[in-house]
Amino acid sequence: MRGVRQAPGVTRGLVLIGLAAVSWGTTGSVMTVLIARAGASPLLVGAARLWIAAVLLMLAARTTVRVAAPRDLRRCVLMGACMAGYQAAYFTAVTLSGITMTALIAICSAPLMIAALAPAALGERLTPRVRFALGLGVAGTALLVAAPQGMLELTARLVAGALLALAAGLAYAIYVVLAKATLARLAPLPLTALTFTAGAVLLTPAVLWTEAPLRQLTLGWPWLLYLGGVATAGAYAVYSLGLRRVPASVAGVVTLLEPLTATLLGVAVFGERLGATGVVGAVLLFSALGLVLTPRAVSRDA
Numbered sequence: 001m002r003g004v005r006q007a008p009g010v011t012r013g014l015v016l017i018g019l020a021a022v023s024w025g026t027t028g029s030v031m032t033v034l035i036a037r038a039g040a041s042p043l044l045v046g047a048a049r050l051w052i053a054a055v056l057l058m059l060a061a062r063t064t065v066r067v068a069a070p071r072d073l074r075r076c077v078l079m080g081a082c083m084a085g086y087q088a089a090y091f092t093a094v095t096l097s098g099i100t101m102t103a104l105i106a107i108c109s110a111p112l113m114i115a116a117l118a119p120a121a122l123g124e125r126l127t128p129r130v131r132f133a134l135g136l137g138v139a140g141t142a143l144l145v146a147a148p149q150g151m152l153e154l155t156a157r158l159v160a161g162a163l164l165a166l167a168a169g170l171a172y173a174i175y176v177v178l179a180k181a182t183l184a185r186l187a188p189l190p191l192t193a194l195t196f197t198a199g200a201v202l203l204t205p206a207v208l209w210t211e212a213p214l215r216q217l218t219l220g221w222p223w224l225l226y227l228g229g230v231a232t233a234g235a236y237a238v239y240s241l242g243l244r245r246v247p248a249s250v251a252g253v254v255t256l257l258e259p260l261t262a263t264l265l266g267v268a269v270f271g272e273r274l275g276a277t278g279v280v281g282a283v284l285l286f287s288a289l290g291l292v293l294t295p296r297a298v299s300r301d302a
Contacts, residue, residue, distance in 0.1 A: 009245045010245055010246060012241075012242070012245060013241075013242040013243070013244065013245025013246040014242065014246060014250075014254060014292075015242070016238045016239065016241050016242030016245075017238075017239055017242035017243065017246060017251050017254045017255065018242075018254055018257055019235075019238055020235040020236065020238050020239035020242065020255070021239075021254060021255040021256070021257035021258045021261070022257055022258075022261045023230060023231045023234065023235040024231060024235055024255070024258045024261075025257065025258045025259065025260065025261025025262040025265065026231055026261065026262070026265060027227060027231050028099070028103070028262045029262070029265055029266070029269065029270070030223050030226060030227050030231065031045060031227070033220065033223055034220040034223050034224065034227070037219060037220055038217065038218075038219035038220035039219070040217055040219075040220065041210065042091035042094055042095070043087070043088065043091045043092070043206065043207055043210060044207055044210070044217065045091075045217075045224070045227070046087035046088070046090075046091050046203065047087065047200065047203045047204060047206070047207040048217055048224055048227075048228065049224070049227045049228040049231075049232045050083065050084070050087065050196055050199050050200040050203055050228075050232070051200045051204075051228070052224065052225065052227075052228025052229060052232070052233070053196045053200075053228045053229070053232040053233035053236070054193070054196040054197040054199070054200040056228070056229055056233040057189070057192050057193035057196055057197075057233050057237065058193045058197055060189060060193065060237075061189040061190045061192075061193040064187060064189060064190040065190040065193055065194055068186055068190055068194060069185070069186075072182055072185060072186045072191075072194075073194065075178055075181075075182045076182070076186075076191060076194035076195045076198055077194075077198045078178060079175050079178050079179060079182070079191075079195040079198070079199075080194070080195045080196065080197065080198025080199035080200075080201070080202055081198065081199070081202055082171045082172070082174050082175040082178070082199075083171070083175060083195060083196065083198075083199035084198075084199040084200075084202040084203035084206075085167070085168075085171040086168050086171040086172050086175070087199070087203055088203060088206050089164045089165070089167040089168040089171060090102060090106055090164075090165065090168040092161075092164050093105075093106070093161040093162070093164035093165040093168060094161075095161075096157050096158070096160050096161030096164065097157065097158045097160075097161025097162055097165065098161070101158070101161065101162065101165070102161060102164075102165045102168075103259065103262075104141070104142060104165075105162055105165035105166055105169065106165045106166075106168045106169045106172070107141055107169075107256070107258065107259050108138045108141050108142060108169075109165075109166055109169035109170070109173075110169040110170075110172045110173050110176075110252065110255075111134055111137065111138065111249075111252030111253060111255065111256065112134060112138060112252075113169055113170055113173035114173045114176050114177065114248050114249055114251070114252040115130065115131075115134055115249045115252060116173075117173060117174070117177045117248075118177060118180075118247070118248045118249045121177045121181065122177060122180055122181060122247075122248055124247045124248060124249055126249055129291055129292070130247075130249050130250060130253065130291075130292065132291065133253045133288040133289075133291040133292050134249075134252070134253060134288070135288075136284045136285070136287050136288035136291070137253050137256040137284070137285055137288035137289070138256075139281075139284055140256070140280075140281040140282065140283070140284030140285035140286075140287075140288060141256055141259050141281065141285065142281070143277050143278065143280055143281030143284065144259055144260065144263050144278050144281030144282060144285065173252075175195075176243070176248050176251065176252070177248055179191065179195075179240060179243060180243055180248040180251075183240060183243060183244045188237060188240035188241045188243075188244060189237060189240075191240055192233075192236050192237050192240050196232070196233070196236070239251075250292045253288055253289065253291075253292050254289065254292065256285055256288065256289070257285075257289065259285075260282060260285050260286075263278065263282070264282075
């Protein structure tokens with residue numbers, strides 16, 4: 001990007017990515033409600049959210065998906081595989097190592113992996129500002145999300161869950177890098193629609209293999225519609241719009257708004273306590289975001 005002439009576009013990109021991250025921050029609470037009230041399996045909920053998002057996005061993009069070139073279609077299938085892999089790895093990790101450890105590892109590792117992949121795959125410069133912001137953001141997320149008393153005793157089950165959480169972070173990072181590269185040729189809406197359709201199709205066999213009863217979903221359909229329509233279809237659509245204007249490495253930092261939103265929601269709605277460590281983590285996260293949430297800074301770092 002050149003100077004500040006592109007600042008308005010950068011500002012829109014940062015705002016869109018921030019909105020997507022805040023929306024993603026609500027998914028943990030919605031998932032908790034669905035699992036508790038409807039007894040739905042996490043993997044079934046993950047597949048259902050992809051299918052709802054795929055249908056809505058394909059309806060919205062029905063006149064534009066036809067113009068996708070074969071190369072872009074192959075790229076979208078690969079991105080869909082990443083999205084399906086993320087859902088499967090993440091929710092399996094939750095059953096092995098719990099929500100806290102899984103969220104901590106997946107959320108912290110993804111921005112680092114994006115930053116590692118972006119220079120070679122996208123030609124982005126990983127500047128000292130972005131490196132420092134990543135360090136602050138990951139440290140803040142660790143303090144915000146971690147429950148140290150539950151992470152001291154390592155077992156084979158916890159290690160397997162941790163490895164799957166890392167795999168989920170890697171799948172998401174690859175998705176972001178591929179999306180950033182493909183957005184140069186394909187508009188955000190058809191890209192997102194094709195990606196989630198592929199992801200839903202690829203994840204379905206895993207759900208059928210687990211034999212999860214579909215009737216579980218009928219008890220929590222309003223929450224499921226929000227999860228698939230707003231926090232998935234809407235969030236990823238606006239994220240893709242923002243990613244078109246912002247470097248992938250910077251987007252990785254901004255999406256750390258997700259754990260911050262999830263934590264604040266837990267405090268405000270569910271009565272969870274933040275504690276001194278959590279407050280320090282929140283301050284570090286806000287500091288990291290402050291380093292990249294200015295159009296001038298992003299223009300220099302692009």
